[in-house]
Amino acid sequence: xxxxxxDEVARVAGLARIDLTPAEIDRLAGELDVIVEAVASVSEIAxxxxxxxxxxLPMTNVFRTDEPVAPLDRDAVLAAAPAAQDGKFLVPQxxxxxx
Amino acid sequence: xxTPDLTRLSAAALADRLAAGxxxxxxxTQAHLDRIAAVDGAVHAFLHxxxxxxxxxxxxxxxxxxxxxxxHALAGVPIAVKDVVVTEGLPTTAxxxxxxxxxxxxxxxxxxxxKAAGLPILGKTNMDEFAMGSSTEHSAYGDTxxxxxxxxxxGGSGGGSAAAVAAYEAPLAIGxxxxxxxxxxxAVTGTVGVKPTYGSVSRYGLIAxxxxxxxAGPVTRTVLDAALLHELIGxxxxxxxxxxxxxxxxxxxxxxxxxxxxxxxxRVGVITELQGEGYQAGVLARFHESLELLQRAxxxxxxxxxxxxxxxxxxxxxxxxxxxxxNLAKFDGMRFGLRVEPTDGPATAERVMAATRGAGxxxxxxxxxxxxxxxxxxxxxxxxxxxxxxVRTLIQRDFAAAFAQADVLVSPTAPTTAFKLGEKxxxxxxxxxxxxxxxxxxxxxxxGLSLPSGLSDDGLPAGFQILAPAKADDRLYRVGAALEALxxxxxxxxxxxxxxxxxxxx
Numbered sequence: 001x002x003x004x005x006x007d008e009v010a011r012v013a014g015l016a017r018i019d020l021t022p023a024e025i026d027r028l029a030g031e032l033d034v035i036v037e038a039v040a041s042v043s044e045i046a047x048x049x050x051x052x053x054x055x056x057l058p059m060t061n062v063f064r065t066d067e068p069v070a071p072l073d074r075d076a077v078l079a080a081a082p083a084a085q086d087g088k089f090l091v092p093q094x095x096x097x098x099x
Numbered sequence: 100x101x102t103p104d105l106t107r108l109s110a111a112a113l114a115d116r117l118a119a120g121x122x123x124x125x126x127x128t129q130a131h132l133d134r135i136a137a138v139d140g141a142v143h144a145f146l147h148x149x150x151x152x153x154x155x156x157x158x159x160x161x162x163x164x165x166x167x168x169x170x171h172a173l174a175g176v177p178i179a180v181k182d183v184v185v186t187e188g189l190p191t192t193a194x195x196x197x198x199x200x201x202x203x204x205x206x207x208x209x210x211x212x213x214k215a216a217g218l219p220i221l222g223k224t225n226m227d228e229f230a231m232g233s234s235t236e237h238s239a240y241g242d243t244x245x246x247x248x249x250x251x252x253x254g255g256s257g258g259g260s261a262a263a264v265a266a267y268e269a270p271l272a273i274g275x276x277x278x279x280x281x282x283x284x285x286a287v288t289g290t291v292g293v294k295p296t297y298g299s300v301s302r303y304g305l306i307a308x309x310x311x312x313x314x315a316g317p318v319t320r321t322v323l324d325a326a327l328l329h330e331l332i333g334x335x336x337x338x339x340x341x342x343x344x345x346x347x348x349x350x351x352x353x354x355x356x357x358x359x360x361x362x363x364x365x366r367v368g369v370i371t372e373l374q375g376e377g378y379q380a381g382v383l384a385r386f387h388e389s390l391e392l393l394q395r396a397x398x399x400x401x402x403x404x405x406x407x408x409x410x411x412x413x414x415x416x417x418x419x420x421x422x423x424x425x426n427l428a429k430f431d432g433m434r435f436g437l438r439v440e441p442t443d444g445p446a447t448a449e450r451v452m453a454a455t456r457g458a459g460x461x462x463x464x465x466x467x468x469x470x471x472x473x474x475x476x477x478x479x480x481x482x483x484x485x486x487x488x489x490v491r492t493l494i495q496r497d498f499a500a501a502f503a504q505a506d507v508l509v510s511p512t513a514p515t516t517a518f519k520l521g522e523k524x525x526x527x528x529x530x531x532x533x534x535x536x537x538x539x540x541x542x543x544x545x546x547g548l549s550l551p552s553g554l555s556d557d558g559l560p561a562g563f564q565i566l567a568p569a570k571a572d573d574r575l576y577r578v579g580a581a582l583e584a585l586x587x588x589x590x591x592x593x594x595x596x597x598x599x600x601x602x603x604x605x
Contacts, residue, residue, distance in 0.1 A: 009469065016424060016472040017431070017449065018465055019441075019457030031527055032470055038528055039413040039483070045493060046486035053491040055311050055341070056297040056544020057569060062340040076204035082438035091433050092440075092451045 004032045105130040106267040110176050110324040113270055117164070117175045124157035124164075124175030128219045131177045135221065135268045137603040143243050144253075144263035145222045146182050147190050153177060153219035160217040171216035173327055178213060179269040181260050182223040183230050184315065185304045186210050189220070193306045194228040194238040194256075197459030198436045207304020208339065209273065209315055209332040216331055221269050224259030228461045229427065230280055230308045232256050233533040236524055237463040244520070245288060247559055247598050251517040254284030254533075260318040261288040266601060271328050272318040277308050278415055279513075279537025281316050282549035286512035286562020289551045289594045291579070292318050293325045294537075296569045297544035298343040300329070301336035309422035310341075312415075312541040320595060322550060322579040326354035329572070348573035357580030363397035365578060368505025372408040373536045379515045381555030386511045389552045389563050392585040393509075393578070401505050405497035408539050410490045415538045416531060417474050417487035424471030427464070430456060466527060495543045502568045507578050510536050512549040512562030540566055548575040550583055551594040560594060 006029045013020045013028075020028070074087060083090035105113065105127045116122045132150050139145055160175040180186060183193045185203035187210075192198040206214065213220065227237035235243045235258030243258040245251040246266040253262040260272035261284030274281035276294035285292030293316045300315045307313055317328035330350050336342045369390065374383060394400055432438035432455030433448070440446045441454040460468070474483035501508055513533055523530045540547040545566055552563035563582065567574040587593055 004473070008473075012469050012473045012476065013465075014453075015476065016468050017428075017453045017456055018460065018468065019453045020465070021457075024462075024465070028466060028469060031466060032473070034528055035416065035466075035470060035531075036473070039416045039487075042410055042413045042417065042486040042490045043482055045407065045410060046489035050489040050492055052485060052488035053495060054488060056495075056542070057341070057343070059298075059341060064337050072204050077434075080201055080204060080435050082432060082434075082436070089434055092446045092448045094448045096445050096447050 004029055004036055106134045108270065109321045110173060110270040110319060111321065111327060113176050114173055124160045124219065125154060127175065128153050128157040128177045128221070131221055131269055138266050138601045139268060140604050141244060141249055141601060142246055142262050142266050142268070143241055144224055144259045144266065144268055145179070146192060146194070146225050146240055146259070148222035149189050149220055152189070153221050156217060156219040163217070171331065173331055174217035175219070176271060177219045177221050177269055179221050179224050179260060179263045179272040180210065181257050181273050181275055182226055183275055183306045184210060184273055185306065186220065186223065189223060191223065191306070192240070193230070194226045194240060195459065195461070195464070196239045196437065197430050197455070201436050205304065208301035208336045210304060212332055218271070224257070224263055224272060226259055227256035228464050229306065229423070230256040230275055230277055231423070231463045231467055233279070233283055233530050234523065235259060236520065237461055239461055242520055245517045246601060247289065247517065250519055251559070252287065252520055254287040254517065256280040257284045257318065261285055261290050261292065264290050264318055264320055265595060265598065270320065271324060273315060273332070274318040275305055275313060275315045276541065277312045277419060278541050279534040281318060282537045282547055282562065282564060283513045283533055285318065285549040287517040287560065289560030289598065290318065290320055291322055291325050291548070291550045292316065293329060293548045293575065294540060294546060295329060295333060296343070296546040296572055298341050299347065299546065299572060300333045301339040301342050303336055303338035307426040309419040310426060311422060312419060314541070320593065322548070322576060322583045323351070323354045323358065325548070326350040326576045343570065348571065350573055350576050353573035354576040354580040357577035358584050360396050360581050360584045362393060362578065362581050365398045365507070366401055366505045367393050367398045367578070368401050368403035368501050368508040370408070370501070370508055370510045371402055371404045372406065373510035377514050377532070377535070378511055379555060381557065382511050382515060382561040385553040385555060385561045386563060389582055389586065390509070393582060396581050396585060403501040403504055403508065405501055405539070407490065407493040407497050411494055411539045411542055412531065412535055414487040414490035414494070414542060416470070417483050418491065418542070420467040420471030421474050421484050422471070424468045424475065427468055430459065463527070491542050494539055498539070498543045498545055507574050508566040510564050512536060512564040516555045516557055516559035516561055536564060545569050546572040546575055548579045550579050551586070553586065553590070553594065554597065
């Protein structure tokens with residue numbers, strides 16, 4: 001398996017929407033490379049005949065009764081938001097100027 | 100001291116005195132608040148102390164008791180709650196700057212149950228940021244110190260809850276365990292911690308790290324107290340779709356039965372792969388002494404092999420970061436918590452999100468979110484996440500084979516005693532190895548309990564882990580209470596009585 005280069009860490013940090021400083025990218029590249037190498041051993045025994053498990057106790061079709069319940073209080077939710085206006089979350093522009 | 104110190108009582112003993120009317124909940128709560136004021140400057144188990152609300156609850160319970168109302172067995176017994184559990188009206192940060200000052204508009208289900216039963220909530224306990232760590236050093240709000248030696252780690256991620264209980268700041272606390280965050284802190288602080296069966300305790304209102312692994316549970320000083328608290332917070336919750344829709348087994352009854360010390364006919368499986376290399380000699384010595392005690396109590400020991408456990412750490416450090424990278428995507432600076440605008444260029448939502456997370460997340464959270472994003476990214480998914488899920492199947496099969504031979508499985512909880520603060524902070528992989536014995540239970544969803552097995556050669560507590568099949572949490576309490584009773588006979592008291600007295604601030 002490939003190791004994690006500095007460029008790869010920067011690319012993945014972009015996907016994860018985390019701004020990193022150049023120093024952070026340098027440090028993470030070294031650390032993540034060691035970690036990825038250590039965890040890559042899983043592929044040794046993950047042969048095609050082994051089914052995958054996503055959940056410890058399988059459950060399917062969990063429903064509740066279709067009855068309306070009170071949602072959280074709007075003002076209480078907005079009180080904890082970084083910014084609010086007119087009973088709504090106030091957020092930055094979604095698209096850049098050129099879009 | 101002329102009056103008995105209420106902070107030294109177990110939750111069960113305190114509950115008995117409250118029920119008998121010997122003490123009031125206000126007195127018991129105030130005694131713990133005083134203890135927090137006296138020692139928490141040094142221990143730093145709490146991120147927030149909610150004295151007024153706790154005393155209000157205590158007064159209410161005392162009033163209801165005086166009026167002869169029927170109350171829950173633990174009514175009036177104070178409790179501390181890990182800061183990853185949301186509490187309406189009390190700040191909840193999960194140990195992160197990104198949630199600094201956030202006051203949730205709702206309660207986690209387990210908190211609703213605690214409030215309904217009338218347990219005064221003393222405050223919120225310190226933890227590694229978003230429960231990511233094994234030492235509580237990844238908290239954005241400073242280290243918690245181990246009451247046994249203030250220069251050492253209290254374990255993690257629930258170091259605050261374990262330290263609070265070990266330092267007599269609370270008789271009960273709530274923890275959460277994704278890979279060992281209840282059991283490993285219990286081991287290194289000489290306390291008791293239980294990770295219930297996945298789905299035994301509702302996850303509604305836990306700030307999720309890895310949804311298929313997270314489980315809340317009790318942090319206490321005795322096995323019986325853990326059973327009492329587990330029965331209070333556990334059971335089906337329609338708000339959590341993975342909650343088990345059936346009643347809990349009788350946990351308190353199992354703990355009381357176990358305390359007789361008779362384990363005739365119980366088959367105890369000793370896991371070959373969770374001992375030996377990497378385990379401190381004193382930890383192994385205490386483990387083997389405990390095995391002898393179990394045998395003397397009538398249990399049969401069998402050696403069981405779980406050959407895929409050596410891949411568990413690798414599978415865990417792929418599955419957990421993958422799920423965490425998805426769960427933590429909600430911290431986008433839009434609806435709650437921190438919002439940071441980029442220093443230059445257009446302040447679009449996407450750039451605000453990246454700036455917010457860059458400023459608001461600590462090193463370990465960045466490490467895991469980026470690792471998880473990488474493991475899930477195109478071209479790597481099958482090799483990493485896909486393979487890890489297959490290992491999960493193999494580990495479940497190991498457990499199934501082992502439980503065909505034994506009623507419970509046992510191992511040391513953690514390979515070493517508490518290490519020095521700072522010792523492993525620069526070596527993430529060394530830090531991850533602390534959870535080598537606790538992780539398999541999370542991957543398979545089975546319950547696990549840690550109780551103190553004695554002091555290692557360095558004079559620090561070691562932990563003994565008991566694992567049971569899914570939904571058979573009662574076995575943990577039966578075997579745990581029996582071993583606890585036998586060990587305490589040999590020590591002539593609880594292990595915590597051997598801890599150095601903390602200097603009390605005046």
